[in-house]
Every structure is written in C-alpha cells, then in structure tokens.
Amino acid sequence: MSAAASTDVPAPVKSAHSAGRFLFWACVFLICAWVLVPIYLLMVNALSSPEQVSGFPKSGLPGFDFSSLQFFASFSGVGRALWNSVLVAVLTMVLSIGIGAPAGYALSRFEFPGKEVFRMLVVMTRAFPLPLLALPLAVMFIRTGLDDTALGLALVHTVLAIPFAVLITFSLFSAIPLEMEEAAWTLGCNRWQGFRKVVLPLVLPGIAASAVFAFTISWNEVFAAAVLTIENRTLPAFLIQNLNVSPLHLKFAGGAALVVPALVFIFAVRKYLFAMWGIANR
Amino acid sequence: MAEIVIRNVAKRFGSFTALHSIDLTITDQEFMVLLGASGCGKTTLLRIIAGLETPSEGEVWIGGRRVDHLPPRERGIAMVFQNYAVFPHLTVFENIAFGLRMKKLPQAEIDKRVNRTAELMHIEQLLKRYSGQLSGGQRQRVAVARALAMEPDVILMDEPLSNLDALLRLEMRAELKGVLADSKTTTIYVTHDQVEAMSLADRISVMNGGKIVQAASPVEVYRNPAARFVGSFIGNPPMNFLPARRGADGQWQVAGLSLSGPATRDTLDFAIRPEDVEIASEGFRATARVIEPLGAHTLVTTEVDGKLFRAVLDSDLKVAPGDELRLAPKSDRIRWFDPETTLAV
Incomplete structure (x- = not known):
C-alpha cells in the first residue's frame, strides 16, 4: 500500500508536453501521408513499364519507364x-x-x-x-x-x-x-x-x-x-x-495526366494562397 | 480659408431620424469638437461633412463652396478614422504618399512632404515598415501623418484616440493639439470623451438625440450649460440638481434653503457643480453616504432632501458616512433650469 502510494506522483509537465508534441507530429505525418501516398503510388505506376505495373511483388520504386506515358500521349x-x-x-x-x-x-x-x-x-x-x-x-x-x-x-x-x-x-x-x-x-x-x-x-x-x-x-x-x-x-x-x-498501366498514365496539371497549377499560385505582406491571410 | 457652414442638415435612416435640422458654423482654423454619447448623431454629422454620407436635407459649405453633392475627394478634406484604416499592403511611406500620388505631385514634392509629416509625427524610422509591423499608437501616427501630408483645408477626426490605451491617449492628445494648431487647418473632432473634448477644443458642440444642444467654448459649456443635459453630461462628477419652489416672498426654496433667483415661473431646477459648494454654518442639510478620498480633494456623496448630492471637498476634511454636513452653494455659481424645457433660465 505504502509502496503504491510512493510511486503515485503526478507525471512531470515535461512528459505531457512531449506527448503533445508526439500527437502533433503524428497528425502532421498522417495528413501528409493521406495526401502524398496516393499521389506517390499514381506516379510510381505511371512511370513504370506495363510489366512492372501488373507484376508482383512490387518494388515500390518507379521504374522510370516512360513507355506508358508515351503511349498515352500518342494515343489519338x-x-x-x-x-x-x-x-x-x-x-x-x-x-x-x-x-x-x-x-x-x-x-x-x-x-x-x-x-x-x-x-x-x-x-x-x-x-x-x-x-x-x-x-x-x-x-x-x-x-x-x-x-x-x-x-x-x-x-x-x-x-x-x-x-x-x-x-x-x-x-x-x-x-x-x-x-x-x-x-x-x-x-x-x-x-x-x-x-x-x-x-x-x-x-x-x-x-x-x-x-x-x-x-x-x-x-x-x-x-x-x-x-x-x-x-x-x-x-x-x-x-x-x-x-x-484500357489496360491498367494506361489507366495510371491517364490518372497522372489528370492530377499533375492540377498540382502544377496550385503550386504556381501557392504564394498567393499563403500569407503576404507580413500579415496573416484571413 | 476654410469656414464650414452647415445649414439645416437632417439625416433619416428609414423611420429613424439621426439628425434633426443641424445648423452650425465652424470658423477658419477653429478646432471644433462634436461631443456626445454614442448614437447622438455626432459621427453621422462628421460623415456628412466628409461626403461619406448624404444628408436627407440641408446644405454643407466648405470655404464658401457648396459641397453636399460632391464626392469626398473633391471637398478638400482629410479624415482620420477610428480604426486608423492604414493600408496593410503598403509601407508607411506609401501610406502617407497615397493621397499625394493621387494628386499626381512630382516625386521630389512627395518625398519632401512625406518626410516632413513623418518627422512631425515621430515616425521617420518606420517609413519602410508595413502596418502589420506597427503598434496601435504607431498606426495612429501614420493615419494622422497621412491626413496632414494632404495639407487639407479641413481635417476630420472620428474618435481617433478611442482605441489607444489610457497613457498613450494622454500623450497623443497633447501632441495632436500642438501639431494641429501649427498646421492651420480647420479641425472637426468627434469624441464621446469629455476630457478629450475639454482639453482639445476651441469650441465644443454638445450633441444629444440628433440635435446640437450647445456650441460654445469648453469653459462656457462647463460653467454655463445651456441645458440640463449639458450639465449632467459634462463634468465628472456631474452637476447636482435640486427642485426649487418660489415662496410668497419671491425667494426660491431649495431643500430648506432660501435663495434669490430669476422670477420666471413657479418651479425651477436649482443646479450647482460639486466643487462649487463649501462647508458652512448655513447650507443644505446633507447626510454623508460615501466618502472617496482622491488625493487632491475628497468626493463626498451625500443625501440632501432625499436626493443624491455630490460635493468635492478639501481632502483635509474629516468626515465619515452618516455624518451630517452643512453645504453652502457659492451664490455666483448657481444655475437655474426650466424643468419643462430643460433649458437654462
């Protein structure tokens, strides 16, 4: 009983603080993953050869094979x-x-x-x-x-x-x-x-x-x-x-062709979307 | 020369009348303060002079020119707003230069005027900053500098100090008075702060319910209020009022005291400022209720004939709640008001 009481001390404020920081970075990571993982997978597959796209196991890395994109681009x-x-x-x-x-x-x-x-x-x-x-x-x-x-x-x-x-x-x-x-x-x-x-x-x-x-x-x-x-x-x-x-690799190429311009466009105007002139953008 | 003449100006918002037929003349280089509680129409009147609001009737003349149909930019005015309205996307320099650029002045002249007004307002080291990097007091200075740089005939100020903290307000008040006196412009200044009004004004227009109750010098407004409202609005603590009845001998009976006064009607309101009473052997029988020592003097809240009565007395006076005092009014400071019209008699 007395042993239990002696360990019953409040957790230091520091550890609550670091728990808060952990939660913060976990949320940051989650939100980034939410946005970036689908884009990454889309890009990897769009940049891989048809064999890599339908093959298994996946390497998770792009093959830097532009044949799908080339085929898609030349698609009439x-x-x-x-x-x-x-x-x-x-x-x-x-x-x-x-x-x-x-x-x-x-x-x-x-x-x-x-x-x-x-x-x-x-x-x-x-x-x-x-x-x-x-x-x-x-x-x-x-x-x-x-x-x-x-x-x-x-x-x-x-x-x-x-x-x-x-x-x-x-x-x-x-x-x-x-x-x-x-x-x-x-x-x-x-x-x-x-x-x-x-x-x-x-x-x-x-x-x-x-x-x-x-x-x-x-x-x-x-x-x-x-x-x-x-x-x-x-x-x-x-x-x-x-x-x-169409086959799978062409779908990925088409998807990439849809996503990339939207990304580029938003990237181009991103500075307008953030704070300007030293004031927080309302 | 920029005399401002307001003739018969009225403003109605739907069924609500904000201003009832205002007549006011402000002479060249005068510092006129429009004073009143919120909702009395003082800001509306200022905005009508600025051209930001159109009057429902009446005329506004500035410098011998009728302007009530002109947009603000053609009236020869500059305005300082309550929230400063310093443009956040421009530097302090460009803020002050804004109106000068609109006038298409040469760059050398713009530089000269911006630097001079910035120096005048002590903001010359801030010229490269943006509004977001300034404190409230500094923004206030930019707003005044921007108005002064225009070298206008008339400067209009809408509660310019109300967003500053107390100490800063005191400092800016003194500074504004000096700067505006040197600039030789006609100034109209709106405030609800009577101390600000008293300290700045050449003349105060006390407004109430969309009407100008009295327009006179600060001391005149304080000493000789034209109406009961002015006496109770100006002065802290405000004037004391007691009902008076005329006796058979022609003397006025006020709370057991016999005083001589104007022989107009049977009842009047007797009025006296709290600092114009003194302890005497003959006077109002007053029961002290609250004692507030303020250092220089002591504010004693008493009851005279069942009515609240305040007296500002010497701080050496030993007095406790419940004590009975004899308060005698200084006879030359007594004022009389008609209880029906509330006007001074």
Whole structure:
C-alpha cells in the first residue's frame, strides 16, 4: 500500500508536453501521408513499364519507364482532349470570377432588397442534380448551337463554380473594413480607384485561390462533359470513355495526366494562397 | 480659408431620424469638437461633412463652396478614422504618399512632404515598415501623418484616440493639439470623451438625440450649460440638481434653503457643480453616504432632501458616512433650469 502510494506522483509537465508534441507530429505525418501516398503510388505506376505495373511483388520504386506515358500521349485524341480541358477550365475560371466577384462585392458592400434570399438561392443551384439538368441542357444547346463547344461546357461548369466564387469573394470583401475604402475616397480616389488601389491588392490572394478552385471544379467535372460533348471531349470525359477498356498501366498514365496539371497549377499560385505582406491571410 | 457652414442638415435612416435640422458654423482654423454619447448623431454629422454620407436635407459649405453633392475627394478634406484604416499592403511611406500620388505631385514634392509629416509625427524610422509591423499608437501616427501630408483645408477626426490605451491617449492628445494648431487647418473632432473634448477644443458642440444642444467654448459649456443635459453630461462628477419652489416672498426654496433667483415661473431646477459648494454654518442639510478620498480633494456623496448630492471637498476634511454636513452653494455659481424645457433660465 505504502509502496503504491510512493510511486503515485503526478507525471512531470515535461512528459505531457512531449506527448503533445508526439500527437502533433503524428497528425502532421498522417495528413501528409493521406495526401502524398496516393499521389506517390499514381506516379510510381505511371512511370513504370506495363510489366512492372501488373507484376508482383512490387518494388515500390518507379521504374522510370516512360513507355506508358508515351503511349498515352500518342494515343489519338489525348492532346486534343487536354487542350479542350484547359480551354474549358480557363473559360470557367474567367466567367465564374468575372460574374461571381462583383456579386460577392455587392453582397458585402451594398444593402438591397432580397439580399439574404439571394445568398440562399446562390447555393441552391448546387441542389439540382446535374443529371436532371443535363438532358434539357443538351437539347437547348443543340438548338442554340452551343452543343459540343468549349463555351457551352464552360457555361455549365460556371454554373457549378459560381456559388463558391460568390460566397468566397463575399467573405473576402467582407474581411476588408469599409473604412479602408472610405479612407481611399477621402485621399482622392473615386469608387473604382479605391477598389483597384486598396481592395483589389488585399483580396488578390483570395481571388487567386477561388479562381484555382473554379479551375479544378471544371478540370475534374466529368458528367456534364461526357453528356454535352462528343467531338470536343475534355480529358476526364475522354478518359472515362476510353480508359474503361484500357489496360491498367494506361489507366495510371491517364490518372497522372489528370492530377499533375492540377498540382502544377496550385503550386504556381501557392504564394498567393499563403500569407503576404507580413500579415496573416484571413 | 476654410469656414464650414452647415445649414439645416437632417439625416433619416428609414423611420429613424439621426439628425434633426443641424445648423452650425465652424470658423477658419477653429478646432471644433462634436461631443456626445454614442448614437447622438455626432459621427453621422462628421460623415456628412466628409461626403461619406448624404444628408436627407440641408446644405454643407466648405470655404464658401457648396459641397453636399460632391464626392469626398473633391471637398478638400482629410479624415482620420477610428480604426486608423492604414493600408496593410503598403509601407508607411506609401501610406502617407497615397493621397499625394493621387494628386499626381512630382516625386521630389512627395518625398519632401512625406518626410516632413513623418518627422512631425515621430515616425521617420518606420517609413519602410508595413502596418502589420506597427503598434496601435504607431498606426495612429501614420493615419494622422497621412491626413496632414494632404495639407487639407479641413481635417476630420472620428474618435481617433478611442482605441489607444489610457497613457498613450494622454500623450497623443497633447501632441495632436500642438501639431494641429501649427498646421492651420480647420479641425472637426468627434469624441464621446469629455476630457478629450475639454482639453482639445476651441469650441465644443454638445450633441444629444440628433440635435446640437450647445456650441460654445469648453469653459462656457462647463460653467454655463445651456441645458440640463449639458450639465449632467459634462463634468465628472456631474452637476447636482435640486427642485426649487418660489415662496410668497419671491425667494426660491431649495431643500430648506432660501435663495434669490430669476422670477420666471413657479418651479425651477436649482443646479450647482460639486466643487462649487463649501462647508458652512448655513447650507443644505446633507447626510454623508460615501466618502472617496482622491488625493487632491475628497468626493463626498451625500443625501440632501432625499436626493443624491455630490460635493468635492478639501481632502483635509474629516468626515465619515452618516455624518451630517452643512453645504453652502457659492451664490455666483448657481444655475437655474426650466424643468419643462430643460433649458437654462
């Protein structure tokens, strides 16, 4: 009894601290693994020869064999699908930010009747299942001649991306105090100059982030792309059509071709996504 | 020359009237403080002068020019905001230079003015920093420097010191007064802090419920409040009020004391500042309730005729709660208010 009591001392604070550190790094490791392991496996298999991909046991290391990728790249229609994907995604990005950002600004700065209802309805567009919309849209697009065009598909993707663009930019603009703009007005700016010289530089990182988001929504969207295009397929639509019947190594090559550009794009704008000018990005 | 004339300005937000027909003239180079509790319309009035708010009616004239239809940038004003509004994406130098660049001044002139105002506000060593690297007091200095660099006819300040801690506020207050007096601009300064108002102002406009109750020099506002509200709002502790009734002999009966006063009506409110009473053989019968020694003097809260009555007395005085005192008002400091209109008589 007395022996038990003598060992019953509180654990030193230091050990609780190191347990906390262990937990922290375990979480860091887990999150990194969550993101990096699938990408790693995708890359390893995309860079391996067909025999290595289907063979067993695996080495876990890339074979640096570009034959799958080469075959995939020379696969007829891939280049065109890739170009279509980029075109549609860029159009989506431009349209959704071009329409969404002014809406976000208006929501954050002006009082108008139906403002709250609008904020609700803007999310409602996501409530419509795309398959429900696809058929009437296809019919309408054929009538107007928008079917099988990059613009037509970009319009549909814009509809999908715009609620996010509006809501993200709304919160971005709301984070800039109105006083900032008013200060600019008293210092000689008109409304547009105040926006360009004060608000825009402050929201640019956020705008870039929401543009990337719109880009990836379009880049990854497959259903509308598969229904609304025939000749001018985007990459996901092209892959879903062709890779179903392809061997495993080609599927990996196609997957890599989808993931890599998205990664590169986000990497290119990463500095806008982090803190700038010595202030924490809100 | 930048005299500001406000004529009949009113502002309504829906059914709420923020300002009732304000008339005010601020002379060239005057330091005018708009003082009032929050929600009294003082900030709204300032924003109307700045052009950030449009009046529902009335006219605003600055330097002989009618400006109420002009945007802020064409009014010849500069403004210092409550939260400073220092642009976080620009250095201190570029913040101060912002308005000068909008005016398209030559670079040499911009350098000269930025350096001069930075020196004036003691921030010349901070010019390369960003707002995120500054303390609240330093941001405040940048905001004032940015306004001064414009060399405006009018500087508008919206509670500029309210976000600073007490010691810093005291220091900035004295500094602002010196800098603004030298700059020869007309200044309108909004605050809810009466000490700030008293110490800075050439003239104070006391506002209440969207109206200007009194516009006069600090001492005048303190000594001769135009309305009961001014007496109870300004001064810490505020004025004492007691009901007075006119007797058959024409003298005013106030809590058992007979005083001479204006012969206007049958009832009036008697008013006296707490520091304008003294211990005497003849006076109000006052029961001490709370004694607060403050060093230089002692604040004694008493009850006179069932009413709260404060007296600022000499700190040598020995007094304990429950003691009975005789407090005599200094006759030349007595003020009278009409209980119905609440205005001074």
